[in-house]
Amino acid sequence: MGITVQNITGNTAMVIWPKMASCADSFYSVMYHPNWNSMLSSYSRNSFQKEERVPTSRSSFVVENLTPLTTYIVCVTCQSANPSSDQCRVFNTLEQDLASVSNTKKELALGIWLTSSVLLLIIAAALLYGCLHLLCRRRRERLQGQDRTSEQDHKKVQTNSMARTSEKLGRQSQQTPYTEEKHPGAIQLATIIENPAVCKEPIMPTSKSQERVPTTGRCSAIN
Template identity: 70%
Template sequence: MGITIQNITGNTAMVIWPRMAGCADSFYSVMYHPNWNSVLSSYSRKSFQKEERVPASRSSFVVENLTPLTTYLLCVTCQSASPSSDQCRVFNTLERDPASASTTKKELALGIWLASSLLLLIIAAVLLYGCLHLLCRTRRERSRARAGASRQEARTKGLAHGLEEPSGESQVLQDSEERQPDGIQLATIIENPAACREPGQLVSSSRERVPAARQCPAVS
């Protein structure tokens, strides 16, 4: 049939076949199978793992997603017929393409970087939320403490003011009594006739004597 395989890499291969008159109104079936062994494998249609349908207007197809360093059996038939030996070719894929390997590494590094960045953002958000919550809680506690201290100070001032007023009145009365002790005692002596009978009697703690010339009023 004249099937040829070209541009073989570690992951792709291009297969070219001549046009078949029987497939003019149908399609081509491109079948391939990895790890092929001519002793254990057959050309039966069921033994192929992959099958691609190609329009009859085309005579080539690029097989992709192959495994590097692997032996493949590839066959091209018209419609869904079982292939024959002249419709198949065996080829080996090369090592991994350096460009694809570098692309894979870049994609892996980019994925790791994105995952790490996302994780760091989540951690930063959690820490920021915790700090803000702690700060707000501290401010509320300080406000409550200040309010409590203000209330306690107001109560203390009110209590001290209430205690100072009676003490002031007591002081005034005490001062008045201290200023005129003799006058009160003299008035008592004048009203008491018995005290007037003894002119020379001591009438106060200051040992002053009442004048003898004072006359006591008559008792009715």
């Protein structure tokens, strides 16, 4: 059949085969197995460790995840047929090169770094959220305390104002009767002075001498 294996490394190998005109199936079966000496001579499909399906439009396939320094057997058949000896090829993988080892380590280190970065970001976000929540709660409590203090001060001011007002009213109520008792006759005297017409009586003229004769009354008695 002319199967060839090229570009062999410690972990990969490219399998190439010619197109099979007699294969009317929709895909090829690429089967491979390590330590081919342990396989039966019949090349049964169940004896292969791995099997890959490749569309019939392709004539090559890269086998991956191989073990370095290991002997493999690879076979290519139609969709469901058992392979024959002319459809198989034996090859040996190489020692794993330093470049692939370095790339593997780099990929591992990059994965660890990315995972650690994501975890740190999550932890930082959680801490930031907790701090903001705590600050908001303290600020709310502080504002509530200020409102309560201002309300208490306002109540104290109102209480003091009412107390002062009541005290002034009490003082005025105490001073008013004292003034009236101190000068009881002053009010009556002032009333009499303000109304002098009470003391004056009309002068009756006589017909003979036209002299004015004052009529004596209560004014003389008052004087």
